[in-house]
Amino acid sequence: MAMVGLFWIAEGDVYVGAKPAGPAPGVRLSPGGVVALGDGQAGLHLWEDVHALTVADVAVKSLMRQVNAVKDLALNTVLELATPLGSAWGDDAPPLMTVRVAASDGEHELAAYSAAAVGYSQTEADLSRALLARLTEGAATMETTLAAMSQWGRGWEGGSPRGTEREELLRGWLG
Structure with missing residues (x-):
């Protein structure tokens, strides 16, 4: 399993954001269409009906976000050591992204957890958004890109490749 841009690729499956577990929300890009996963958003949007695919609320990497992540880790470690039952400090869930699917039957907003702990680089976010747009250009483009x-x-x-390798992969998939 590896993160490349906004995508989580596990063996042959491609997800926008993190691969969901249990009832957690997620979005899988299958050869058949965009699959909404998790409680409250199950469904399939066929590629032939999808006109646009975008992602909003993407956590972009910044110095402040990295400092906050280190601070939270240190605080949680201290609380775990100081309290016998652990801490209930903070929300350990990663940030949610909104995957917008424009289809012939209307607009659909799907939720997916971010796979990047401190956010994505701006370049990876931009390349990923371009790749999502490319997937809606037609069946042949979508099939070859997802394949x-x-x-x-x-x-x-x-694990996940380094940042420059991830950007190179995204550029290659964009053609």
């Missing part, structure tokens, strides 16, 4: 992403995911071993 390339899935093939990479099936062959990749290890």
Whole structure:
């Protein structure tokens, strides 16, 4: 499993944001369409009906976000050590992103958790948004792009690639 831009690629599956677990919200990009996962948003939006695919509320990496992440980690560590039952400090859930699907039956807003702990680089966010737009350009484009992403995911071993490698992959998938 690996994060590349706004995408989480697990073997052959491509998700926008983190791969959901249990009832958590998520969005999977399948060859058939955009799949809404999790409590309250199950459904399939067929590619032939999707006119636009965008993402809002993307956490972009900043110095302040990184400082806050380190501060929260340190505070949670101290509280875990100081209290016998652990702490209930803060919300450990990552930020939510909004995936907007414009389809022939209307606009749909889906939720997906961010996969980046301190946010995405602006370049990765921009390239990912361009890639999402590219997926709606037609069946042939969508099929070849998703196939390339899935093939990479099936062959990749290890964690997420470094930032420059991720940007290079996104540029390659954009063609």
